Amino acid sequence: MKKWVLSLTLAASVFGLAACGNSAVVKTDAGNVTKDQLYTAMKDKYGSSVLQQLTIEKVLSKKYKVSKKEVNAQVNEAKNQLGTSFDTALQQYGYANESDFRNSIKVGLLEQKAAEASIHPTKKQLKDYYTNNIKPEIKARHILVSSKEKADSIKKQLDKGADFATLAKKNSTDTATAAKGGDLGWFGAGEMDSAFEAAAYKLKKNEISDPVKTSYGYHIIQLTGQKEKQPYSKMKKEVEKKYKESKVTTEKIQAVLKKELKAADIKVKDDDLKNTFDSILSNSNSTSTTSGSSSSSNN
Template identity: 50%
Template sequence: MKKWVFTLTMAAGIVGLAGCGGQNSDTVAKTKAGNVTKEELYEAMKDKAGEQALQQLVFEKVLSKEYKVSDKEVDKKLDELKEQLGPQFEMALMQSGFKDEDDFRQSLKINLLQEKAAVKDMKVSEEEVKEYYNNKQKEIEVRHILVDDEKTAKEVKSKLDKGEDFKKLAKEYSVDTAANEQGGSLGTISIDEPQMDETFKKEAFKLKKNEISNPVETQFGWHIIQVTDIKEKPKKDRQPYDKVKDDYAHQLKVAKLDPETIQEALKDELKKADVKVNDKDLKETFDNILNEKKAEDDKKKAEK
């Protein structure tokens, strides 16, 4: 699972209410001290999460015109998340500001729409799809030695090539202290392992049983990887390639997405839709997406 899922805001939960602004002053709540009107509620919510709610509403309208996400697709993604997070799913919802599963589904649908917009022009080769299909048919047991720099990684690899013990070297060199308790073992992983670095997985799944990789650089440092076992999926559990290749091609494209690509796709869609914000307090809602200079300035401020 990509980590974007629970970086969603609670804006979707107030989308329905946000749409009530600008209408008549119908009473939402009555008290002896005075009533609360729709207009008052709208203004209060606008101050707290108006831009987020407006973005959600506009994104859904604009993207739904060009792309379709079915309830079945949302259910599938939701089931994947539940399986991956297990008993932590409900807690993750609460921590991310969602009141319940239905509240979360709306934001999940919008993110799936964003994905479709972002991958529409992306290409993957038949070779990539076949490789992914083949990797989906197995799981591997893997261990690694993680160090901070390439020089040390090459030193470790040289010692392994000379026959020195992997577990001993892991204990001596590796900065992954948790894995070192198991001789560098990371256990059994799949090609879709959500918590595993994509570069690490790609290199690990190229290895044969007992083969040791050359130094591999990821966001965490430099790895020496060894596959200690390969477990093939039973043939009866394998789906024909032609039946799943389109779905797998989409999954590969999504795996290549980054925030910049998604942002650029949203920018294109908003421009095509000629979005104009009439509410003076929300005029800048889409500036970070449409105004490249402002987005760059905000990014620099965040990095300081």
């Protein structure tokens, strides 16, 4: 999903100040800072980016709907992954607060849905995707540490019969799962780090992996459950959904935005912001994604 760095909270503040006059926001012995001065400075710094985001949300919302449940699912996933680091991570990505993050998630989901609507897979493409990419859900637990030496030490303890959950609670730096003995619950293909996922799917039930390196550190993984793969007939809708998700690229999103914004006949009334949408509307690298052939080339 696209990460928007500028906050919609800021956007509301910037444009809410318009035509507010010269009343002081700050008073000092050296002179005052007026609302007009603040508005002008904020518009010069953030105006184009914020106006672009607000307009995209308005245009796409006319055709595509994002529910509160969908936004909550994304936010809760982030909270589960980040644990107590959630608020710090929001600040690092430039979000003002959780509300700002939710607005960003909504815009990203609108773009995702708009791009997916332009992808029309054939039956063969879907069946091939089912065969090659759909895996049964598995359940696992893990212990995450920062060094290979620490991971090796924990693996040796486990090989000697130490309790996995106890070691996870004591050692795992994944605070969101450590308290649960490292339990990650059920997950499917494409939901975890690729190296983690590859290692987990190679395990037999109750088998414990050697240390697995990912961008998060070193994992010791134990497979605790595995479901059977359901037949294609029962997974048809899910397969199509996952197929479309896998084909959404930055280029597809840019192409869809260009098409939707042109159709919306945007007219920017503020001369200072008149070039806001030039980067999207004049994007010559965007290619049409309205036919099935565009998605088949990505198989």
